[in-house]
Amino acid sequence: MSPEAEPDAKPVDPSTGRPPSIDRLARSIADTGLPHPLLIDAARSAVVEAMTDHDPGSVEIRARTLAEATKKALVTDVVNATGVLLHTNLGRAPWGYPIGDGLAGQRYTTLEFDLETGGRGSRQERAPALLARACGAESALVVNNCASAVLLAMAALARGRGVAVSRGELVEIGGGFRIPEVMAQSGAHLVEVGTTNRTRVADFAAAIQRPKSDIALCLSVHRSNYRIEGFTESVSVSELASLGIPVVADIGSGLLDAACPWLDNGPPAWLQGEPAARQTLAAGADLVTFSGDKLLGGPQAGVIAGRADLVESCAAHPLARALRPGSLVIHALQDLALAYLSRNGSAIPFWRMATVSVNDLWTRAKKIATGLATHTVSVPGGGTLPGVEIPSAGLALAGDRVAELRAGSPPIIARVADNTTVIDLRTVHPDDDPIVTSAVAALEPAAEPAALT
Ligand SMILES: *Cc1c(COP(=O)(O)O)cnc(C)c1O
Numbered sequence: 001m002s003p004e005a006e007p008d009a010k011p012v013d014p015s016t017g018r019p020p021s022i023d024r025l026a027r028s029i030a031d032t033g034l035p036h037p038l039l040i041d042a043a044r045s046a047v048v049e050a051m052t053d054h055d056p057g058s059v060e061i062r063a064r065t066l067a068e069a070t071k072k073a074l075v076t077d078v079v080n081a082t083g084v085l086l087h088t089n090l091g092r093a094p095w096g097y098p099i100g101d102g103l104a105g106q107r108y109t110t111l112e113f114d115l116e117t118g119g120r121g122s123r124q125e126r127a128p129a130l131l132a133r134a135c136g137a138e139s140a141l142v143v144n145n146c147a148s149a150v151l152l153a154m155a156a157l158a159r160g161r162g163v164a165v166s167r168g169e170l171v172e173i174g175g176g177f178r179i180p181e182v183m184a185q186s187g188a189h190l191v192e193v194g195t196t197n198r199t200r201v202a203d204f205a206a207a208i209q210r211p212k213s214d215i216a217l218c219l220s221v222h223r224s225n226y227r228i229e230g231f232t233e234s235v236s237v238s239e240l241a242s243l244g245i246p247v248v249a250d251i252g253s254g255l256l257d258a259a260c261p262w263l264d265n266g267p268p269a270w271l272q273g274e275p276a277a278r279q280t281l282a283a284g285a286d287l288v289t290f291s292g293d294k295l296l297g298g299p300q301a302g303v304i305a306g307r308a309d310l311v312e313s314c315a316a317h318p319l320a321r322a323l324r325p326g327s328l329v330i331h332a333l334q335d336l337a338l339a340y341l342s343r344n345g346s347a348i349p350f351w352r353m354a355t356v357s358v359n360d361l362w363t364r365a366k367k368i369a370t371g372l373a374t375h376t377v378s379v380p381g382g383g384t385l386p387g388v389e390i391p392s393a394g395l396a397l398a399g400d401r402v403a404e405l406r407a408g409s410p411p412i413i414a415r416v417a418d419n420t421t422v423i424d425l426r427t428v429h430p431d432d433d434p435i436v437t438s439a440v441a442a443l444e445p446a447a448e449p450a451a452l453t
Contacts, residue, residue: 022047025063032067042066079412079432081405083392083424085354086382088174090413092293092300093350093382095332111327124315127330128303130337135256135277137288137305141315142333147177148323149289149302150219150250154186156317157246157310158216162191164207166199166235168228169221173252173383179221191215198233204243217246220285222275224252225383241284246310249285251275253384254296254303262345268355270380270388277305286310292329294382297350298336299329353426354380354390361393361425368425368437369395378426390426395436397421401443408439 025046026039034042046063050056078090086092114121124141132140143149154163163183170192172178183190191213194203208215218240228234240247258276260267274295277288287310292301302323304314314320325333339347346352358375365373374396377389401421405412412435414423423436 028060029064029067032071034067034071038070039067042070077410079410079435080427081412081414081423083378083426084381085378085427086294086380088382093297095298109327109331111330123330127333127337130334131303132305134337134340135305137281139308139311140303140305141311142325143302143323144325145300146252146289146291146302149304151182151186152314152317152319152323153248153287153289153304154183154188155319156314158188161188161214161216163188164191164193164204164215164218166194167192167196168199168234169223171221171223173224197228197231199235200233201235201239204235208243217248220249222250222252225386227386237280237285238283246286248287249280250289251280252290253294254290256340262340262343263355270390274385281306294384297348299332301325301329301333358391358393364425364433365393365395368433369440372396376422376424378424392424392426394425395423404443405439412439
């Protein structure tokens with residue numbers, strides 16, 4: 001890396017009356033491991049700070065502190081000990097990019113190359129086709145996330161026309177995904193049907209038959225992160241399918257098949273009632289849309305799967321080009337889809353963690369710190385399955401120790417409740433147990449066993 005020129009506006013070092021050498025200062029903190037331009041930024045800021053405080057002697061320490069702070073602020077691996085399987089702030093599903101031989105990330109790929117003909121191929125041919133195969137869809141298309149999937153499907157299939165949605169399903173997902181706003185962006189107009197708590201198929205039929213309503217499709221949206229309880233009624237996908245216009249079901253969470261054939265013991269009890277792509281299509285949905293990084297357990301992506309002609313319309317829309325994912329994601333989704341098709345749930349980190357037995361977790365907890373083992377509960381998270389708890393085990397530390405655990409290297413993200421810090425091992429990779437062991441041992445004063453939760 002070549003050294004950078006010094007900045008134009010140079011502060012003056014009062015001891016010499018000359019500008020301090022930013023470049024020399026930057027080199028003196030090179031052992032922090034940051035690239036030179038970032039060292040220059042730290043050095044420059046340190047000089048300004050030191051001059052402002054009339055303390056030129058502190059400049060190197062300040063530069064080092066700033067450089068360390070920059071380094072700490074980079075995206076870094078952490079140990080997720082929160083028990084939230086799909087922790088939105090920690091990147092939802094943990095999925096390592098291309099597995100292969102470890103060199104995969106440094107090589108070219110056949111992303112859009114046809115080995116047979118030597119000509120151009122399509123990135124949408126392989127991973128999407130494998131995902132379609134795994135959920136029983138005719139065809140599929142992969143985009144950047146589920147928000148893109150819904151936007152594209154509405155733009156391609158209903159632009160300038162109406163989309164009927166139940167008033168009980170006008171959801172907001174974290175991060176600003178709101179059905180009415182996505183609809184507006186797509187150029188389709190929202191036709192609200194029924195009421196917040198009760199919507200019947202007759203409400204949809206009436207909306208479709210209303211003169212000049214011009215409804216292109218019905219959109220069913222999974223209430224991913226909330227429930228409506230009490231005096232309620234909602235319309236199933238099969239009822240919507242009886243109305244004679246296309247049905248798009250935004251299932252959000254990306255469960256491929258309610259039978260979970262990739263799990264040795266079938267679906268876990270807590271998955272009860274979660275809509276799955278295969279069953280939703282079988283019930284009559286023409287398309288389903290879902291996320292790659294929720295219950296699918298892969299990288300951030302969005303999938304549109306279902307009728308080939310409708311998928312083709314989505315693929316042909318100009319927005320498809322703007323919303324397409326890159327080779328890292330396509331490659332990762334291909335590995336993921338192959339794991340599903342091989343019925344190998346243990347190759348999918350999310351499913352491995354979601355289904356590991358409490359006994360196994362308890363054994364690990366005992367091994368890490370015998371006196372601290374505790375039973376606890378994990379949650380699926382990621383705006384899926386609200387209210388669902390998964391029995392788990394981990395460690396309980398008296399008091400609030402989350403900040404200390406977070407300051408470690410690598411940081412351990414734990415949760416605290418009732419003045420007890422819980423390290424939930426369900427979301428901790430077993431290979432990281434030694435990290436937890438030393439972090440817990442290093443806590444001062446020696447943590448005492450807390451009441452079992
Ligand atoms: C999570 C979710 C989305 C948004 O998915 P992203 O992949 O985060 O864009 C859309 N619809 C539903 C029903 C969801 O659950």
